[in-house]
Amino acid sequence: MPTAIAVTSPDLVLPPTDHHTPAAAVLPAPAEQPLGAALADVRTLLDQHGHLIALYPSSTPAGHVRRLHTVRALLESDRMALLPLDLPPLGVAVLARQLRQLSLCDFGPGVLATAARLLAHYVHAGAVLGSVARLDRVPVTLKAHAKSWMPGSQFAVLATPEPHLTRLGSPGERPLPGPDFATRMVVAPGRLTTDWVTGTLAPAWRVQAVDEVPPPAGSPAWWGTPRLVEFAAYLPDLPVLHQLVSSVRRETCPWCRSELLGDRCGFCSTPLPPPQAAATGAPDGPAAALPPGPATRQAS
Secondary structure, three states: OOOEEEEOOHHHOOOOOOOOOOOOEEOOOHHHOOHHHHHHHHHHHHHHHOOEEEEEEOOOOHHHHHHHHHHHHHOOOOOEEEEEEOOOHHHHHHHHHHHHHHOOOOOOHHHHHHHHHHHHOOOEEEEEEOOOOOOOOOOOOHHHHHHOOOOOOOEEEEEEOOOEEEEOOOOOOOOOOOOOOOOEEEEEEOOOOOOHHHHHHHHHHOOOOEEEOOOOOOHHHHHOOOOEEEEEEEOOOHHHHHHHHHOOOEEEOOOOOOEEEOOEOOOOOOEOOOHHHHHOOOOOOOOOOOOOHHHHOOOO
16 A cells, blocks of 8 residues: 555645545544544554655644644654645645655655655745735735735735745736746635636746636635635646656665655654764765756756
8 A cells, every 4th residue: 555645634635636646634633533533543544554644734723733743652653754844735735646646656655755845845836815914924025015905906925935926916016936847737716806827827837737726724824814816836747756756865764764855854853964974984964855957847
């Protein structure tokens, strides 16, 4: 059985793009499931799949995060990886689906868990917002704050891979910087009426296709307003994802001996020793967190 991929909310489970992509498990909040049931569900997942990788936005309520750590501690399991992500909720959903696709490939659970950090750099996640007055996850200028109080104002915001904000319709409007590789886009309309994402942004980014999905419940809190349209452009093709992950040098965790990408184990969180330690006979130093960009580029 492939490594199990889990998320913290059903709305973070995007429909599969093919007939082979496995479903994702959902690890509910404490108010939605007693601890005993949560322990039983995770134990079953570990028995069936061997390892479990749980993804959740860094904005997840503290009580929900504590529940995840409590389950892991009570099961005394080093086969459960807990991975907070700085992506917006829709970006987390996209990344979870990518890991679901990759779980069918020839990657061990350690590589799969640390691939999440790698793939996050290739997700272009943002939103069109009716106000940035309460937006605290992307830098907002005082001028933009003032403009957000004007009736009808709309802002295009890119959260990852690099923050960017522009006011739509203004004389100084700047285009959002997009990917230089072929992507597909998912769009989640909230309580804002605009066709800018599908009519302007998607063509400018030359995305291959656009899919509409329901908005994640955590999006209004992440973006600071329910008046939004969230979007995420991503690498959709499994062969490209496989090549991307395969191109990164693998290391061995000095504690649990799992294979990993980058400089920290996804299961036990042990960091690799610094490069100078390798020169004195300790395990090898950290691998590059990202492969060369051209490895992911395609003609669009």
